[in-house]
Amino acid sequence: MDLRFTPEEELFREEVRDFLRDHLPERLRHKVRHDLTMTKADMEEWHAILHARGWLASHWPEQYGGPGWTVVQRSIFEDEAARAHAPRIVPFGVGMLGPVLIKYGSEEQRRTILPRILDGRDWWCQGYSEPGAGSDLASLKTSAVRDGDHYVVNGQKTWTTLGQFANRIFCLVRTDPTAKAQEGISFLLIDMDTPGIEVRPIVLLDGDAEVNEVFFTDVRVPVANLVGEENKGWTYAKYLLTYERTNIAGVGSSMAAFDRLRAIAGKLTRGGRPLSDDPLFAARMARVEIDLANMATTNMRVIAAAAGGGAPGAESSMLKIKGTEIRQAITALTRRVYGPYAQPFMPEALEDGYNGEPVGPEDAIAAAPAYFNNRKLSIFGGSNEVQKNIISKMIVGL
Structure with a gap:
């Protein structure tokens, strides 16, 4: 399988980067970059910006308001949005219910509900x-x-x-x-x-x-x-969960988080040298980087397999398991980078308008909340143990 992008796909990547540079509000970019609390208004703002461009429902067919992208274009957009620190699209309407209605809903349900998901009237x-x-x-x-x-x-x-x-x-x-x-x-x-x-x-x-x-x-x-x-309903629920689990994997988000971790480890020093030069810490980062590269390749294989129009199957369970483990490992290493500066519990510092004196580096205050919040990733959307059962049954045949 050729994992290289075509010239046309690289041109599309540049179009996405230009759009994010020109239309992603710096305030939202800052909040995502520093793991600050996103309000309902923040999420609705980004939803409206993407809808105005016609890029909100990236995996919907054009006839229902989607952009008509290929699976590769969708992957490029998601990766670039994550690297630009764009807010994640609230998934429940666009990413979960929408595909179910498009495949299994009545024509009346598609006609009345899908437009209200796109324009934000329904949450x-x-x-x-x-x-x-x-x-x-x-x-x-x-x-x-x-x-x-x-x-x-x-x-x-x-x-x-x-x-x-x-x-x-x-x-x-x-x-x-x-x-x-x-x-x-x-x-x-x-x-x-x-x-x-x-x-x-x-x-x-x-x-x-x-x-x-x-x-x-x-x-x-x-x-x-x-x-x-x-x-x-169980048939429709399983179909929805394949989209949820692939979304939870968060390949692009993990890449962006790892890039940030690498930059932090290269700036902070211990014993007069960057933490990234410490052999033990460097080995831990290398393990995560290798896993992330392997997951990105697996993700591309799933994308290539879906190019014919099918939904992800048990492969979404593989991505969910590895994706959540990687994201948890990155937040654990980020917390370790900041050491004692990650310990203070200051939830007010994550809210809009906080002007207090920072305890340490700007990002340190969010390191522990991000770490603890991400412990849920391996549980929701079907625990990783359940995903292993799915893989053993549907892929291995046990």
Whole structure:
């Protein structure tokens, strides 16, 4: 397989770089570069900029508002955006629900919902995990009972990322309690302002509430909000998860983070010499760099395989495992670089308008929060242990 880019693809890369240089607000670039807190307004601003250029839904077909890019162009854009420290696109509407509706939704759902995802009128969140159904998602218990032209939904979802901002949620619900676990699940679209829905923030150790619990009590949802066929939701859920897991891998983000780590290690000194010259630390960095290069090659293989129009399969599990391990290793090394300067707990320093005296280097204050927050990467989207089971079954044949 030829991993070199064509001249046309290199020209496209220059176009992307020019766009990011001219249209990515420096304020947003600074916040991403220094791991500062992104507000809802920040995320919506970048969403609107990309939508205005027609580059928001990079993997949607042109007929639904996508740019009509090849898989290689999409990869180039994602890598360059990460290296430019652009905010990551909020994935739930554009990256997860959109592909499901394009493949499995009704024409009415595509006509009415997809434009609202693009222009930002709808902010979607994901209703998958439950208190007793995380990595074992098929054991979910949130029920949806048919009552005329509606389903009546009762149950609870948890770890709902950015659910406090959402006006709509896509949910996996159990519509046939007598069927085998995966066979009795449906995929339902629900307005968050429907009576009977309550959102409770889960306050994390850093005082932030990035995730939430969502409770459903006799929530009436029109049958028209069912995606595809009743009791076939597990098929749609698996299709969505392949996109989520590939996105979690974050090849471009890892490359940008590693470049930043290498620059920091080359500037900070220990014992009169750059930390990057320390044999033990250099060996640790080399191990991550080798893994990152191998993952980038694997990612290109997946891209090449998808060039025919197919969705990523079990390969997305491979990328999810290695991608999350690499990102965790990079944040661990970054924290190690700063040493004691990474220890102070100052969440206010990550917010807009903070003018306090820095304890150490500018980036040091975010090193520990980034490290601890990224411990979740190997768990959400299906834990890495579950991904290994998928690989052993679908690729190895065990």
